[in-house]
Amino acid sequence: MTDPTTIDRKSRIRDFIVAKLLNGRAVGDDENLLLSGLIDSLGVFELIAFLEKSFGLTIPLDEVVLENFTSIDTIDAYVATKQA
């Protein structure tokens, strides 16, 4: 995908995660953020707050599931479905 909005979206998600949750630690887009312990539940909800604010979403609780928040790729894909 080379759609510029996609690139923009994913990089914004990545920037937030790296800057706010990982304190600058580099992370691969497909790296597992949760099972590796990089981000925990509190971090996920901080991320959710960021996604809701930045992309104008409302994320219902029943969509806060492991599958949607495993990695930067899955988060980006999830946001894309919410925006569609």
Place this chain on the structure above:
Amino acid sequence: MHDVDDHSTPTPLTRAQEVLWTGQQLAPDAALYNMGWRFDLLQVIDPDRFVAAFEAIVARHDALRLVFAAGPDGAHQQAGGAVILPEVIEMSGSADPDAAATAWVDARVRQPFDLARCAYDTALLKLGPAHWVWYFSQHHLATDAAAAALVFADVSKAYAGETVELAPSFLAHARAAEADDLTTARAHWQGAPGAATPTPLYGGAAATSPASTRVDVPLSASVQAALAKACADPATRVFSPQLTEVALLLTAFAAFVHRVTGDERVSIGAPAHNRLTPQARQTVGLFVETFPLDIDVAPDDTFITLFGKVKTALAGYLRHARPGAGSAAAAKRISAVFNYITASFGDFAGGPARVTWLHPGAHDPRHGVRLHAMRFDGAGLALAMDINDGLGGKTETAQIPQHFTRVLETLLTAPETRLGHVPLCAESEAMIAHGTGSDEDAIALILDRIATQPAEAIAVREGAMHLTYAHMRTRAATYNARLAAQGVTPGDRVLVHCHRALDLIPALLGILSRGAVFVPVAANTPEARVREIAGLASVVAIISDARCHRTTEPLGKPTLTLGDDTPIDPTQAAERAAGDTAYAIFTSGSTGTPKGVEVTHDGLARYIAWAAYAFGGTEPADYALFSSLSFDLTLTSIFAPLTTGGTVVVYPETGASDLAILDVFADDAVDVVKLTPSHLSLLCAQGTSVTRIRTLVLGGENLTTALCHQAHKTLSPSLTIANEYGPTEGVVGCMIHRFDPTADTGISVPIGRPADGVQITLRDAGLSPVPFGVVGEICIGGRLARGYLDRPDLTAGRFVDDPHAPGRIYRSGDLGRLLPNGVFEYLGRADDQLKVGGVRIEPAEIDAALRQVPGTRAVHIHAATPKAATKACIRCGLPNSYPGVSFRDDGVCEICASYDSYKDRAQSYFQTPQILTDKIEAAAGKSTGAYDLIMLLSGGKDSTYAAYRVAEHGKRVLALTLDNGYISEGAMGNIRRVADDLGWDHRFMQTEAMNAIFVESLKAHSNVCQGCFKTIYTLALRVARDEGVAAIVTGLSRGQFFETRLTPELFNDRDPGVHEIEHLVDTARRQYHAQDDAVSRLLCADDLRDGAVLDQVSFIDIYRYIDVPVSEIYRFLGERARWIRPEDTGRSTNCLINDVGIYVHNTREGFHNYALPYSWDVRLGHKTRDEAVDELNDEIDVDRVTAILGEIGFDEAVAGKGRLVAYVVADDGVDLGQLWDALRAHVVPEALPTDIVLIDEIPLTPNGKVDAARLPSPTRDRSEARAAYRAATTPEEEVLTGIFSEVLGLPRVGVDDNFYDIGGDSLAAIQIAILANEAGLGVPATAVFEHPTIARLARAASEATPAPRTPSTSLIDLDEDDLAGISRALS
């Protein structure tokens, strides 16, 4: 990474630290925040190397060198603490080194820290060559579990010789904290709907001591397996495995807290680790902050429904658990804590190590129980509980962990179980309380016992007449013969409807001798009810007296007359079996239909055998028979003396309202009196002291300790007061407690322990016994009534087989609780329980008080939630969320509509500028000091414009402004400039109590303005008085006149005229200052209470005399005055705290506190509708509001106060004023409903329950108009005015003044009634409750038909309802 210069700089505490600091200040000597660890190092340790490693680590973490001190701007911290190195303690020589180490660390961890010197403690204990214990403890202010793991890891690395990286600075974190925008998060915690005050766990009095004990919570293999299964179950999976485990445990814990408090909203504190970044994860220090999880829990919830609620609460929690977002209000609603700790300690320098978290023997006393779920080092889940030592005795608290695990296990293995049915106790049998004595030998029937008493002893006495036992037995046999002659056979029912008399006793014994059943109905029972009972009981004969014949004759049954002396041969007593019915007493069912309770000979005999000994001992005791024959309480006074050779002393009825109890005490001729608390209240009010009467047995109502103390004081200090509990179905009485003045410290006297032969249990909805401290239904086993007469359906519902033990139990419908000292406490009827904010309140009081108002037909008490506005008046913009205002079909509100009709009449109140000039001149002439006038200058547009108009008069003016601490900079500037421009002296008035006043005002009125106004008027009046100024000029707007003075009711079909309005205003002002409310107490305003100052100082409301359009005010201020519209506040104010009032009012009351004022601005043309609506919709800065609430010390949850509405169905002519009077007379202010609504009928659902959805919205009128002073005009009024003045100690009382508003209380009411009766006005003692003004009381007195009086009994005139009323009023 950290800057060394920071060390000496005092740094403010973080929000999380402030909470702990405050908690520690409250218990300075308690080690409640000590976080201590025992690390067992199972290896050879080189102590020197260890100490060196530790020293190196202390240097790396500023949190380890933190010291704390209080400062002028709050506590602060800096990194300058002493470095303590581990002392090496040799214990290997001890017989049991491990035990010695345990004792040592347990003692050491309980020692409080000197926070100004060092906030950690450490030591190295040698237990053996290869077993060392490293003890390390920190004050929680400087650490949390994750921090401890960091220190452990660092010391381990340093000891192993590895390089330890420099750690991030905690102080840097503390300074950077709260940089985030916390608005939303704070609103979530502040606004989360919390209960006012959570019920303490296990009914413990709110604990005062922090002492607590940590106990392990063992998890059986089956529970562990069930938990693991639920964690893996997709149906209960929440996001991550760890969060799933948290959610499951929390669900069980919420259910547990619900069950052991009864609260239907529980707030469980859960610490959030708050280490959101890798950097934070490397920092030693306190990051954890505790937030409440607010969860609604209903008894009908199942694990599945509750789990759903917990998930939602968790999501809200995780979203808003931001460092620094907590608040005092959020912390206050937490009554239990759930702490999920994961920390990895690992090995020590490559060698094996084991970690133990030590309990310092104390924790925050607000938290009855803290549940810790620990996963250290990836080990299995371990649970522990810290239990406040005040919750119960050691035996009781030791059971608490099992209560939790029972809930957990049931939820996991039987997820469909409703929470109310989850058994808490493993051993049901153990929870049954048995009466201590045996009543086996009581089986001897009552007549047999009476037969053995000495023949010549006096059995019954009435005045000068008496019967010996021999006489009595003979007369009983003649009644038996007469009944037989009338065809009465064993098992037949005989109605006894007569007055109390000597011969009543043999008559009752005669019925029993016949083997028949007596059905007693008191003489003063309404005819219809007598007929109904006779019908329900299918009586075959009647015993009556001459005065009752009128009622019994139409029943057409054979009737014996009491005292009939026609000769007849006595008949031998019939054979009776223990299981035969002896009597049937009719009680009022909840539906109003009487139901007969059948009691057997066996039941009666066993009760009397116990009671006679319990109340009178083994010696013959005399009892007074004075109470209603319809009431089973009376049976004690009849049968107990007769089984011990004592005397029944009969006191006949004293008139329609039966006051024989007064004669009993005037006589003082018996040993034991059994009476109701209402009787006792009356006696205490009369104050007759006694010497012979030694035992009082109280029954039939809740008994308060206050009343017992009063009885000791006024009647006799040596009285034994026995509180007997028992429904008619439990045969008169089945529990007893002897009042102990020192030990019984609660509001109510406990109901004690079971009687002989009785078993008492408290049961949950599933009839499982509940443990100590938990509220349950009182269930009675053992000696019970047979059931309801001819009502097997009712009997089956209440008398049930005990599912947990052999035998039958009676479900009383009463709630009780077992106190830790083994006695039971009575908590009212289960049907009457009501919760506001999830916490139980007692609506029975409100209900009962309202029902006493004559004409009240039905009452329903309802907890209401405000309804959101759906429309606004098309003219003035008043939203329909404003209570009590209806709207016409065309969308115009009632106020606008009625204003149209009366605005011309209201104009008479407004006067000319010439009159203003006259008033100012007159005041100047009267003033004696340096100033002619005082001007209240708020700095707003109205008062500024007013100031310029006052200045035109060229007087010496002192301008006064209340500096409430929140005046905006802009307004301050205006005030100074204007005073300067006008050349006036200006002063800021201040009071140290300002913040407390704000808090009280918010609590009482949900706004800040009321508190401010009272402060301004109070302080300004003092200045005027002290400096001889005769008038105070205010800038009250015309809108405010209409809102508060020229109200629609005043003009309803009449024209009050200027003098009446002025008089009303003056009276209102006097009462305003006479009022003894929280704010006036904070201002020590006693000096103004008598109103004398208002005779010296008058108020001039300038806008009464000048009418200026708002546009003109702005034009004038813009051109002439040096006034700049403030931009740093909301639109309509100069005051930064105003938004706090708006926010609290909106949240608590459901509407804007400016809704009505603005609507008046619109009506008067000072605002457009759009402007008003716009301002009402202004966004409030919740973050700032929260901050200010914290500053002023507001300590309630904003949304915490529920709205309680009383719905009343009443006859025409009953008005709200009367209902409020009755409530104020009988209900403490905190328990008053927020509203009373008069309705035509209470709507019901098809199931016959109240249909809450169809109850109308509350109208809002708690402060009905205050009356003007009016002097007495009739002789009755004059007499009563004198009595009121004397009793209340007031120089002047108006005939329309409300008794309660001028400081009256219940005792004063009774005193007034007594004095009024002495003065020849025949009024009942409760008359003042019903007619709380002199005018109404005088009218009631003149309407009352004076009854013939005898000195001993007619001091006051009471009936049963009055008695109940007095009792409640005094309790």
